[in-house]
Amino acid sequence: SVIIGIHQQPVSGAKIACFDLDNTLIKVKGTHTYSKSADDWEFLYDFIPAKLRQLVADGYKIAIISNQAGLRYSFDKGNPKAFAKYLLFRNKLNQIAHQLQIPFHFLAATQYDLYRKPRSGMWHFLALHLNDGIPIDLGQSFYVGDAAGRPHHWKRGMKVDFADTDRKFAENLRLPFHTPEEYFHGEAPAPFSYGEFHPTRVPLSAEVARQLGKTGIGAAPDSDAPPTLPSTAEQLQLRSRDQSPELVVVVGFPASGKSSIVERAFRPAGYTHVNQDTLKTRAKCVAACDQALQAGQSVVVDNTNPDRSTRAEYIRVAQRHNVPVRCLHLSASEDVARHNNIFRAWAHLVAEPAAARSALSSIVFNTYKSRFETPTEAEGFAEVVSMDFQFDG
Numbered sequence: 001s002v003i004i005g006i007h008q009q010p011v012s013g014a015k016i017a018c019f020d021l022d023n024t025l026i027k028v029k030g031t032h033t034y035s036k037s038a039d040d041w042e043f044l045y046d047f048i049p050a051k052l053r054q055l056v057a058d059g060y061k062i063a064i065i066s067n068q069a070g071l072r073y074s075f076d077k078g079n080p081k082a083f084a085k086y087l088l089f090r091n092k093l094n095q096i097a098h099q100l101q102i103p104f105h106f107l108a109a110t111q112y113d114l115y116r117k118p119r120s121g122m123w124h125f126l127a128l129h130l131n132d133g134i135p136i137d138l139g140q141s142f143y144v145g146d147a148a149g150r151p152h153h154w155k156r157g158m159k160v161d162f163a164d165t166d167r168k169f170a171e172n173l174r175l176p177f178h179t180p181e182e183y184f185h186g187e188a189p190a191p192f193s194y195g196e197f198h199p200t201r202v203p204l205s206a207e208v209a210r211q212l213g214k215t216g217i218g219a220a221p222d223s224d225a226p227p228t229l230p231s232t233a234e235q236l237q238l239r240s241r242d243q244s245p246e247l248v249v250v251v252g253f254p255a256s257g258k259s260s261i262v263e264r265a266f267r268p269a270g271y272t273h274v275n276q277d278t279l280k281t282r283a284k285c286v287a288a289c290d291q292a293l294q295a296g297q298s299v300v301v302d303n304t305n306p307d308r309s310t311r312a313e314y315i316r317v318a319q320r321h322n323v324p325v326r327c328l329h330l331s332a333s334e335d336v337a338r339h340n341n342i343f344r345a346w347a348h349l350v351a352e353p354a355a356a357r358s359a360l361s362s363i364v365f366n367t368y369k370s371r372f373e374t375p376t377e378a379e380g381f382a383e384v385v386s387m388d389f390q391f392d393g
Contacts, residue, residue, distance in 0.1 A: 001072075001109065001110055001111035001113050001115055002107055002108065002109055002110065002115050002121075002122060002125065003068065003071065003074075003106075003107070003108040003110060004105070004106070004107055004130075005093060005097075005105070005106035005107075005108075006105055006106075006130075007097040007100075007102075007103055007104050007105075007106070008102070008103035008104075009103050010061050010062065010063075010103040010104055010105050010130075011061060011103065012061060012130075012131045012132035012134050013059060013060070013061050013131075013134060014134055014135060014136055014137040014140065014141075015059055015060045015061065015136075015137060015140045015141055016060065016061050016062075016063055016126075016131075016136055016141040016142075017052070017055045017060040017061070017062050017063070017141070017142060017144075018062075018063045018064075018065055018123075018141065018142065018143045018144070018175075019062070019063070019064050019065070019143070019144045019145070020064070020065065020066055020143075020144065020145035020146060020147070020166050021064050021066040021106075021108075022066065022146075023044065023146040023180070024044065024144055024145050024146050024166075024180050025043065025044060025048055025064065025096075026041045026042065026043055026044060026096065027041070027042060027043075027044050028040055028041060028042075029041065029042055034070070035088070035089075035092060037088065038088050038089075038091035038092040038095060039092075039095070040092075041092055041095075041096070043099075044180055044184075045180075045184050045185075047184075048184065049099060049100050049101065049102075051184065052100055052102055052104075053100075053101070053102055056102050056103070061104075061105075061131070062102060062103070062104035062105070063104060063105045063106075063107070063126055064104060064105070064106045064107070065107050065108075065117070065122050065123065065126070065143075065169075066106075066107070066108045066109075067108070067109050067116055067117050067165065068089070068108040068109065068110055069109075069110060069111070069112065069116070070085065071085065071086050071089060071108065071110045072110040072111050074086030074110065093106065105126060105130050107122040107125065107126060109121070109122055112359070113346070114346045117147075117165045117166065117168075117169040118164075118165045118166075118167075118168035118169040118171075118172055119169075119172070119342075119346060120169065120172050120173055123169075123173055123175075138173065138174055138175055138176075139176075141175060141176070142170075142175060142176040142177070142178060142183075143166065143169065143170040143173075143175050143176070143177050143178075144177075144178045144179070144180060144183045144184075145165075145166025145167070145169070145170070145177070145179070145180075146161065146166065146179060146180055147161055147162060147163040147164060147165045147166040147167070148161050148164060148166055148167045148177075148179045148190070148192055149161055149163075149164030149167055149168075149192040149193055149194055150179070150190045150191065150192050151191060151192070151193060154190040154191060154192075155181070155187075155190060161192075164192065164193075164194055167192065168194070195335050196333055196335055197333060197335035197336050197339060199339065236248075236265065236328065236385060236387075238265060238266065238269040238271070238298075239269065239298055240269065240270070241269070241270040244323065245292075245293055245296055245297055245298040245299070245321075245323050246298050246299075246318075246323055246324045246325065246326060247289060247293065247298070247299045247300075247301070247314060247317065247318040247323060247324075247325045247326075248266070248271070248298075248299070248300045248301065248325070248326050248327070248328055249301045249305055249311055249314050249315075249325065249326070249327050249328070249375075249381075250262070250300060250301060250302050250303070250305065250327075250328045250330065251304070251305045251306065251311070251327060251328070251329045251330065251375050252304060252329065252330030252331070252332060252337075253304065253330070253332055253333075253334060253336075253337035253365065253368055253369075254304060254337060254341065254360055254364050254365060254368060255337045255338070255340040255341040255344065255360065256330040256332035256336070256337045256340065256389060257330055257332060257340070257389055257390075258302050258303075258304075258330060259275070259302055261328075261330070261387075262275075262300055262302045266300040269298075270297070270298065271297070271298045271299060271300045272288070272289075272292035272297045272298065272299045272300070273300060273302060274288045274289055274292070274299055274300065274301045274302065274303075275301075275302045275303065276303045282303075282310070282313065285301065285303065285314075286313050286314065286317055289301065289314060289317045289318075290317050290320075290321075293317065293318070293321040293323055294321065300328075301314050304368050306368050306371040306372045306373065307371045307372065307373045308373050308375075308379055311327070311375065311379060312379065312380075315379060315380040315381070319380065324382040325380065325381055325382060326381055326382055326383045326384070326385065327375045327379075327381045327383070327384045327385065328385050328387060329374075329375050329384060329385065329386045329387070330387055330389065331386050331387065331388055331389075332388070332389035334365055334369060336389050337365065338365060340389075341359050341360050341365075342359055345358060345359035346359075
C-alpha cells in the first residue's frame with residue numbers, strides 16, 4: 001500500500017529532514033487543486049532546491065513522506081485509467097528529482113491503513129528498512145508539512161488548513177514540526193487547533209492513571225494532566241444479581257466505548273448483553289430483552305440507539321415487565337469516536353491480528369449524527385446517566 005522511491009544513493013544517518021510533498025515542496029500551476037499533467041507543478045518557493053541541497057551538505061538525509069490516496073487503485077491491472085494516473089505521478093516525481101539534484105527517499109501511502117499520516121507507519125518503515133540500522137535522532141530531525149490545523153485567516157488572506165494530519169504525524173513521533181512558512185521563511189508559528197479532541201487530554205480511569213504514573217509516561221510536556229474519572233460501576237450504581245432486574249439502554253456514537261463498558265462493568269454484574277451486531281435485527285434485540293426480563297435478569301442494550309423512536313421499543317418492553325429502564329448516554333464527541341475507530345482497527349491489527357476489525361466508514365458516523373436526539377427522562381427513563389469517555393487502557 002506504500003509507493004517507495006529512491007533517488008540516487010541517500011546516505012543513512014541520524015539526522016532526517018522530512019517533508020510533505022504537495023503544498024510543502026511543490027504546488028500546482030494555477031488555482032486548481034490537483035495536477036492535470038506531469039508538468040503541472042512548480043516549487044512552492046524558488047529557493048527550495050538550494051535549501052534541500054544545503055541540508056544534504058549539512059549531513060541530513062532527505063525523506064519525502066506523503067499521503068496519496070488518489071493512487072490507491074494504481075496497481076489494479078483491470079483499471080488502466082488508474083494505472084495511467086500512477087504513471088503521470090511517477091513522471092512528475094522524476095521531474096522533481098531531476099530538478100532537486102539530491103539523493104532522497106520518497107514514501108507515499110495510497111491506502112487508509114497504518115501507513116497513512118497521521119499514523120506513523122511510513123516513518124517506522126523508513127527507520128527500520130531504509131536507514132541501515134542507524135538510530136534516528138528525533139531531536140535533530142524534523143518534519144515540514146502544510147496540513148497543520150490552522151484556522152481561517154491564520155494569516156491575512158489564507159484559508160483554513162484542509163487537515164491537521166502533518167502536525168499530528170510529527171506529534172505522534174515526538175518529532176519537531178514546522179509549516180512551510182515557518183521553515184522556509186522563518187515566520188512565527190501560527191495558531192492551530194485539533195478541535196475539541198486532543199488524545200493527551202482524554203480523561204483516564206484511575207487504574208490507567210496509576211499505571212502511567214508508575215511508568216513515568218504522562219501528558220505531553222505542554223499540556224495539563226488529563227482528569228481522572230470515577231469507575232463506570234461507581235457512576236452507574238449497577239444492580240447485583242440478587243436484586244430486582246432493570247433494563248439499561250446505551251446511547252452513543254459508534255466507537256464511543258459502549259461494548260467496552262458492557263464487558264468491563266455490566267457483564268461481571270450479571271447483566272444480559274443485547275447487541276444488534278450479534279443478533280442482526282432490532283426485532284431480535286427487542287425479543288432478547290423480553291426473554292431476559294421474563295427470566296428475571298437485568299439487561300443492557302449495547303447499540304447506538306440514536307433517536308427516540310428506537311429507544312421507545314426498549315422502554316415499552318421494560319414497562320410491560322414493570323421494571324425500571326435507565327439510559328446510559330456515552331457523550332464522547334464525534335472527534336473522539338472517529339479517533340477510537342481508527343485506533344482500535346490498527347491497534348488490533350498490530351497487537352492481535354486474529355481480532356482485527358476494519359475501520360468503520362464515515363457514513364456510519366454521519367448517519368448517527370443526523371439521527372441523534374438527546375435522551376431525556378421524558379421518554380420514560382427513570383434516569384439518564386451521561387458519561388464522558390475515559391481511557392481504560
